[in-house]
Amino acid sequence: MKALFTFLSINLVICAQSTLAPPKVGFVQDGRSSVHAVVGLAGNFLTGPTVSTGAVAAAYSGSLGLIKTDAQLIVTDANGQAIANTNAPGGRALFGFAAGGHAALAYFEATGALVIWNGRAFQSVPLDAATLAGSMVVSIAFEDSNLAAFVVERQDALWKVDVRTDTGAVVSQTALPGVTAPALLVASGDLVYANTRGLVVRKADGVEKQVAAHLPKNFALEQMGDGWVEVRDLASGRLYALCVQSGHEAYYTLPEVRQ
Amino acid sequence: MIARAVLFASLLPLSALAQLEVYVVNGTTETPVGAIVNITASPGDTVTTTFSVRNTGSAPAVLNTLSLAGTGFSFGTVPQLPYTLPPYTGSPVSEAQFQVSFSPTAVLTYNAFLNVNTIEVILQGNVTQSAVLTLAGSSTPITAGSIIDFGSVLAGETKLLGFNLSNPGSSAIPVGALSVAGAGFKGPIGASAPLSLAPGQTVSFQVEFLPNSGQTFQGTLAVDQRTFVLTGQGLNPPLPTASIVFGSSVGQSAQQNTVSIPLASASQVAGYGTLTMTFQPSVQGVEDDTAVQFLSGPTRNATVTISPGDTSAQFDGGASDLAFQTGTTAGTITFTLTLNGNSTPAAQATLTIAPAAVNLQTVTCVRLLGELNVSAIGFDNTYSASELGFTFFDKTGAQVEPGAVQVNAGSDFQSYFATTQAGGMFGLLAAFPVSGDTSQIVSVNFQVTNSVGTTQVTGITIGN
Numbered sequence: 090m091k092a093l094f095t096f097l098s099i100n101l102v103i104c105a106q107s108t109l110a111p112p113k114v115g116f117v118q119d120g121r122s123s124v125h126a127v128v129g130l131a132g133n134f135l136t137g138p139t140v141s142t143g144a145v146a147a148a149y150s151g152s153l154g155l156i157k158t159d160a161q162l163i164v165t166d167a168n169g170q171a172i173a174n175t176n177a178p179g180g181r182a183l184f185g186f187a188a189g190g191h192a193a194l195a196y197f198e199a200t201g202a203l204v205i206w207n208g209r210a211f212q213s214v215p216l217d218a219a220t221l222a223g224s225m226v227v228s229i230a231f232e233d234s235n236l237a238a239f240v241v242e243r244q245d246a247l248w249k250v251d252v253r254t255d256t257g258a259v260v261s262q263t264a265l266p267g268v269t270a271p272a273l274l275v276a277s278g279d280l281v282y283a284n285t286r287g288l289v290v291r292k293a294d295g296v297e298k299q300v301a302a303h304l305p306k307n308f309a310l311e312q313m314g315d316g317w318v319e320v321r322d323l324a325s326g327r328l329y330a331l332c333v334q335s336g337h338e339a340y341y342t343l344p345e346v347r348q
Numbered sequence: 349m350i351a352r353a354v355l356f357a358s359l360l361p362l363s364a365l366a367q368l369e370v371y372v373v374n375g376t377t378e379t380p381v382g383a384i385v386n387i388t389a390s391p392g393d394t395v396t397t398t399f400s401v402r403n404t405g406s407a408p409a410v411l412n413t414l415s416l417a418g419t420g421f422s423f424g425t426v427p428q429l430p431y432t433l434p435p436y437t438g439s440p441v442s443e444a445q446f447q448v449s450f451s452p453t454a455v456l457t458y459n460a461f462l463n464v465n466t467i468e469v470i471l472q473g474n475v476t477q478s479a480v481l482t483l484a485g486s487s488t489p490i491t492a493g494s495i496i497d498f499g500s501v502l503a504g505e506t507k508l509l510g511f512n513l514s515n516p517g518s519s520a521i522p523v524g525a526l527s528v529a530g531a532g533f534k535g536p537i538g539a540s541a542p543l544s545l546a547p548g549q550t551v552s553f554q555v556e557f558l559p560n561s562g563q564t565f566q567g568t569l570a571v572d573q574r575t576f577v578l579t580g581q582g583l584n585p586p587l588p589t590a591s592i593v594f595g596s597s598v599g600q601s602a603q604q605n606t607v608s609i610p611l612a613s614a615s616q617v618a619g620y621g622t623l624t625m626t627f628q629p630s631v632q633g634v635e636d637d638t639a640v641q642f643l644s645g646p647t648r649n650a651t652v653t654i655s656p657g658d659t660s661a662q663f664d665g666g667a668s669d670l671a672f673q674t675g676t677t678a679g680t681i682t683f684t685l686t687l688n689g690n691s692t693p694a695a696q697a698t699l700t701i702a703p704a705a706v707n708l709q710t711v712t713c714v715r716l717l718g719e720l721n722v723s724a725i726g727f728d729n730t731y732s733a734s735e736l737g738f739t740f741f742d743k744t745g746a747q748v749e750p751g752a753v754q755v756n757a758g759s760d761f762q763s764y765f766a767t768t769q770a771g772g773m774f775g776l777l778a779a780f781p782v783s784g785d786t787s788q789i790v791s792v793n794f795q796v797t798n799s800v801g802t803t804q805v806t807g808i809t810i811g812n
Contacts, residue, residue, distance in 0.1 A: 107736075107778035109760060111770035112725040130709050130725050130773055132602035133639050133676050327644065334710065341604055342671045345644045 115314020118147040120326015150190025151315025157182035185229040186276035215257040230274035273310035302340035373398040390478035403433035418460020484510030498557035498580030515545035530567020592697035608669035609661035619654035621687035629679035637771035640675035676727035676772035678703040705801035720780040732799035734758035
């Protein structure tokens with residue numbers, strides 16, 4: 090659609106040009122390590138065909154995607170098209186996106202290495218292995234261009250550890266009482282975790298929003314789009330979506346990925 | 349004399365070299381008959397005896413004559429004569445079989461002549477008085493071999509039939525055996541053998557039919573050497589009445605709902621079926637909305653199973669409900685349940701999605717270099733969106749001239765809806781190139797109109 094119009098203000102000249110397209114929710118990784126596009130909106134989703142296979146881990150910010158395969162880290166654009174890749178160690182990876190979603194972090198569980206995608210290139214973060222020694226990394230986030238956040242599990246308690254991305258130095262460590270794994274730091278700064286009533290979205294200002302959800306027994310959380318979190322049943326591979334947009338927090342079932 | 353005999357033999361046709369023999373058939377055993385065949389029965393009984401005829405010669409033989417003369421005896425099944433018998437091969441196929449029924453009416457001795465071509469056999473009917481079996485409430489004797497039908501009975505339920513054993517004679521009748529055999533039948537209840545029936549005495553007993561499944565059952569009631577066939581049809585109890593219930597009865601677009609199939613009572617039997625979802629859009633020219641679907645399994649069909657004891661049908665995985673979504677197109681979603689292969693629906697329910705004003709789930713505006721972008725995500729379940737309206741405000745709250753900007757986007761929406769596979773969903777991005785200081789513009793109101801009404805979102809803060 091290209092509707093063009095012009096009007097004058099006292100100081101401004103404004104023209105409008107608009108387009109229509111199916112709304113994108115993001116991308117999800119199914120139980121068979123395939124990645125699928127999801128279009129739709131709250132309460133109405135369509136899962137698309139496979140766009141990528143062999144994914145060990147995958148996450149999307151809405152404008153950027155990261156896919157970890159056995160040996161590579163692949164960066165994709167908003168349409169799921171690969172735009173860059175680099176070698177990666179085997180095993181799982183955790184991803185975190187910067188606010189706005191145009192830069193990202195990847196943490197490789199097997200080696201403890203942290204890599205930044207700054208929108209143009211990959212950069213390694215000089216992370217000292219001792220920094221996270223004795224901790225299991227649950228989630229990571231790209232808080233700003235100089236700060237990476239780790240949610241780590243230590244002796245049954247979760248902590249948030251902020252690390253400088255230029256030096257790898259720990260800046261702060263904050264206990265997260267009442268939060269248990271799995272948990273996910275979202276690009277918006279929200280922290281998502283589960284309790285007995287479902288999922289909790291803890292906003293950056295500390296306000297919590299309880300979202301009723303009938304959760305699988307064992308599940309994984311991953312950002313699947315701008316304001317959307319994928320909940321994947323680790324047993325069945327069934328997919329659910331949590332909307333974390335302020336005022337719209339809700340839990341949905343995604344249509345089963347049908348081959 | 350010898351010479352004449354040789355001459356006679358040489359004039360015989362080849363078939364004369366054939367030789368017929370008659371046998372009595374008892375199950376799979378065949379016994380050659382002698383001159384006399386004894387058949388025992390009681391008054392009122394009909395005893396059927398099967399005979400077979402073999403050709404033990406080396407050439408085909410023709411069975412021309414099959415006759416029976418005598419009271420109380422009659423033919424049952426007989427072959428059509430003349431009947432050519434091949435040389436006997438050891439297989440019943442090469443035999444001819446016929447049946448003779450003996451139906452005595454009194455305690456007498458009966459005789460009859462049975463002729464098979466030139467073979468003559470005397471049938472001697474020996475009649476002994478035995479206890480008369482009748483159904484309770486009936487005076488009609490039941491003859492040996494008769495079928496006693498219990499009719500149809502639901503599996504798990506029972507039906508009793510009463511019988512009387514009586515002695516109409518003038519001397520006592522001993523009954524050495526009285527038994528019931530066969531799956532699904534039980535008895536006798538109320539009498540047991542051996543017993544002796546005095547003249548005029550009647551002994552009552554019952555036989556129970558208790559089928560455990562929906563199949564035909566057959567058993568035997570034996571009174572001494574006489575047997576009676578017990579039969580009954582087991583019936584599967586019908587499935588309880590099923591209904592279709594929605595988690596939410598509110599019919600709206602973009603809803604995730606659940607459907608369940610409660611049963612009127614706990615089912616006594618197993619069953620299976622299919623819950624089918626169909627969608628009839630009410631938007632002219634629209635045939636379907638693929639987002640109207642079950643959220644697991646096939647998109648529009650769900651298999652349901654019912655096990656004994658279930659109070660609701662189960663979907664795949666044992667769940668008692670199934671999630672579905674309503675799409676973003678106005679229309680009617682119909683759920684149809686069929687059970688046990690019966691094409692007549694066991695239940696049907698509809699969810700009507702009424703046409704509604706455009707639903708805007710999110711509207712955002714961001715300030716870019718020399719540009720303002722308004723993004724809206726929503727749906728129009730009427731596919732009739734037309735007017736868009738944008739009103740920008742400055743820091744003082746005043747409208748930015750020239751005020752509300754109206755865009756007739758009807759044809760663009762029509763083009764979009766005609767080609768998209770996303771139903772009534774849309775993502776709208778309106779870009780406003782700006783000459784001047786965009787930071788002076790701080791908020792925007794957005795509205796969109798369709799055939800039902802106008803939806804407006806106000807005070808959208810412009811972000812960076």
